[in-house]
Amino acid sequence: MESSPEPYAQLGHHLWRPYKPNCDGADDHICVAGFQPDFLFRDYVTTQINMLLWISLISVTALLLRKLIGIFRLWAKARLIPGPPCPSSFYGHSKLISGSNLTDILSKSHEEYGPAVKLWLGPTQLLVSIKDPELIKEMLLKAEDRLPLTGKAFHWAFGRSSLFVSSFNEVQERRELLATDLNGKMLERANVFPTKVVDCVMERIQDLTVEANLDCKTVSQHFAFTLLGATLFGDAFLAWSKATIYEDLLKIVAKDACFWASYIVTPFWKQGFWRYQYFCTRLKSLTQDIIQHCKQNNKLFCQMDHIPHEKTRNRGGEAALDASHSSNTVVPEHLLLRELDGRHDAGESCGTIMSVMFHGYLTTSGLIGNIISRLAANAELQQKIHSEILVARRDQQSVEKMAFLLATVYESSRILPAGPLLQRCSLKHDLNLKAGVTIPAGAILVVPLQLVQMDESRWGSDASQFNPCRLLSNAEKKSDSVHLTSFADKLVDVGQDSYVLNDPNKNAAFLPFGSGTRACLGQKCAVLGVAALFASLLERYEIRLHPGSENEPNPMMNNYAPQLLPGPKIVFVKRG
Numbered sequence: 001m002e003s004s005p006e007p008y009a010q011l012g013h014h015l016w017r018p019y020k021p022n023c024d025g026a027d028d029h030i031c032v033a034g035f036q037p038d039f040l041f042r043d044y045v046t047t048q049i050n051m052l053l054w055i056s057l058i059s060v061t062a063l064l065l066r067k068l069i070g071i072f073r074l075w076a077k078a079r080l081i082p083g084p085p086c087p088s089s090f091y092g093h094s095k096l097i098s099g100s101n102l103t104d105i106l107s108k109s110h111e112e113y114g115p116a117v118k119l120w121l122g123p124t125q126l127l128v129s130i131k132d133p134e135l136i137k138e139m140l141l142k143a144e145d146r147l148p149l150t151g152k153a154f155h156w157a158f159g160r161s162s163l164f165v166s167s168f169n170e171v172q173e174r175r176e177l178l179a180t181d182l183n184g185k186m187l188e189r190a191n192v193f194p195t196k197v198v199d200c201v202m203e204r205i206q207d208l209t210v211e212a213n214l215d216c217k218t219v220s221q222h223f224a225f226t227l228l229g230a231t232l233f234g235d236a237f238l239a240w241s242k243a244t245i246y247e248d249l250l251k252i253v254a255k256d257a258c259f260w261a262s263y264i265v266t267p268f269w270k271q272g273f274w275r276y277q278y279f280c281t282r283l284k285s286l287t288q289d290i291i292q293h294c295k296q297n298n299k300l301f302c303q304m305d306h307i308p309h310e311k312t313r314n315r316g317g318e319a320a321l322d323a324s325h326s327s328n329t330v331v332p333e334h335l336l337l338r339e340l341d342g343r344h345d346a347g348e349s350c351g352t353i354m355s356v357m358f359h360g361y362l363t364t365s366g367l368i369g370n371i372i373s374r375l376a377a378n379a380e381l382q383q384k385i386h387s388e389i390l391v392a393r394r395d396q397q398s399v400e401k402m403a404f405l406l407a408t409v410y411e412s413s414r415i416l417p418a419g420p421l422l423q424r425c426s427l428k429h430d431l432n433l434k435a436g437v438t439i440p441a442g443a444i445l446v447v448p449l450q451l452v453q454m455d456e457s458r459w460g461s462d463a464s465q466f467n468p469c470r471l472l473s474n475a476e477k478k479s480d481s482v483h484l485t486s487f488a489d490k491l492v493d494v495g496q497d498s499y500v501l502n503d504p505n506k507n508a509a510f511l512p513f514g515s516g517t518r519a520c521l522g523q524k525c526a527v528l529g530v531a532a533l534f535a536s537l538l539e540r541y542e543i544r545l546h547p548g549s550e551n552e553p554n555p556m557m558n559n560y561a562p563q564l565l566p567g568p569k570i571v572f573v574k575r576g
């Protein structure tokens with residue numbers, strides 16, 4: 001009787017045959033050539049896939065567990081920091097914050113809960129605000145990284161090589177290089193160029209005045225842009241035909257940078273984003289243009305041919321400093337060319353320059369705008385500074401000797417900080433501060449600048465008033481601070497004696513330029529440059545409020561985008 005075919009033969013799938021270890025005869029070739037290896041292979045693949053699935057399951061579970069432990073840790077540690085109770089456990093305080101001014105909320109919280117307070121921005125996002133100046137100094141020294149959001153805004157606008165990225169390790173070397181530049185050649189220029197800057201801007205302003213009245217914001221933006229450009233790029237910048245387009249592009253990018261950076265993933269699908277990218281690309285190509293322009297026009301750059309490139313690249317700031325001490329080597333004195341020299345991708349190398357232009361433009365225009373409006377509203381102060389300038393010119397002294405003018409610059413930066421908050425993130429490690437406060441890893445740290453810089457316990461009962469005299473003391477009796485009487489009295493008082501400037505940086509509550517590891521590198525350059533600019537301007541012009549503008553508010557920084565709000569209308573009257 002014929003034996004019935006095996007089920008696998010009927011199916012025609014020899015792969016389904018069971019393994020026969022002792023098979024012989026006709027079946028042999030099946031065992032060896034097809035059946036056994038196929039089965040083994042399939043079995044092997046199944047086992048491998050199962051293994052992979054198990055591994056991924058275990059990894060994902062471990063990852064989730066780690067996250068969960070991290071969140072519990074954050075909650076446990078955050079419990080020790082005081083703060084207002086959460087209105088919602090899911091949204092935390094974020095809804096409350098989005099509806100009103102963060103500084104106001106922090107002000108109330110600090111009043112009630114002390115110098116360090118916490119706010120939950122969601123179940124996993126903790127914000128810690130610090131108001132005590134000593135704690136702030138310590139925190140800003142220890143926490144090195146800036147918030148990723150700011151870094152992202154700069155990254156998307158100017159590329160990877162921006163100086164304002166989150167990680168300190170990534171920018172440490174470039175910070176050192178820039179510091180060498182800013183304290184060397186550029187500081188000299190900040191003292192020398194302002195007369196030309198004033199001429200250049202006044203010429204432009206005269207054209208603009210024909211069309212419209214000038215507000216503080218427009219004027220200060222022109223001054224800041226021209227001052228910064230001349231300081232970074234030298235004479236060539238003042239004659240550069242594309243400067244106006246460059247300034248317009250900077251304004252557009254400033255307006256949109258934070259908005260686009262707030263997207264978690266790059267918003268490729270948004271038309272506006274591509275327009276924004278187009279402006280950033282144009283800004284980059286114009287930056288390359290001005291660099292080329294500088295190279296051709298400025299003798300300064302001839303020296304760069306002799307730079308020991310590798311040495312400079314590998315050792316960064318150290319090499320720059322060493323070179324400056326060696327008589328045989330030429331100092332690589334300009335950041336711009338060092339940037340172009342050190343990298344192969346010239347487009348990317350513009351990042352540092354653009355980010356410095358961008359940051360310097362926004363911050364310096366805020367400062368200049370505030371000074372202009374204060375001077376326009378205060379004829380006595382202006383007169384006092386004018387007299388000081390005349391004396392300094394007669395005695396051939398630099399702006400560093402103009403105590404009254406410098407006090408005005410510093411006091412303006414105290415009253416109107418460039419932004420409402422300094423921010424850091426402690427990222428991977430807990431931050432233990434001396435006062436016994438522990439800030440858990442992953443928390444966002446902020447310093448509410450307006451609260452610290454207008455704290456009456458640090459600045460006196462007139463802390464919210466503009467009063468440059470608070471930074472002056474009698475030259476003979478150094479300890480006798482001027483800020484004991486009213487501002488008008490002080491001006492009369494100051495007129496009779498000679499006064500010196502007390503370094504505001506010695507007050508821990510003076511933070512317009514930040515502090516610690518990521519402090520502003522441009523402070524000295526900006527303060528001296530702006531002071532020199534006003535010395536040239538006030539020597540030749542008087543600043544007045546436009547009739548009818550007396551009650552318009554002083555310029556303010558927009559809290560939602562890094563921008564200055566218009567401020568009062570002003571006129572410049574040429575001195576006889």
Ligand code: HEM
Nearest residue numbers: 164360363364367418512513514515518519520521522526
């Ligand atoms: C009135 C003018 C300026 C103000 C008020 C200002 C303010 C600031 C502030 C608040 C910070 C952050 C500090 C911190 O987080 O601790 C900063 C950082 C910085 N500023 Fe300025 N700045 C001004 C002008 C300039 C200029 C003119 C330059 C360069 C030419 C410059 C270069 C920098 C750099 C390189 C950083 C540090 C970036 C980093 O490491 O994250 N600043 N500035």
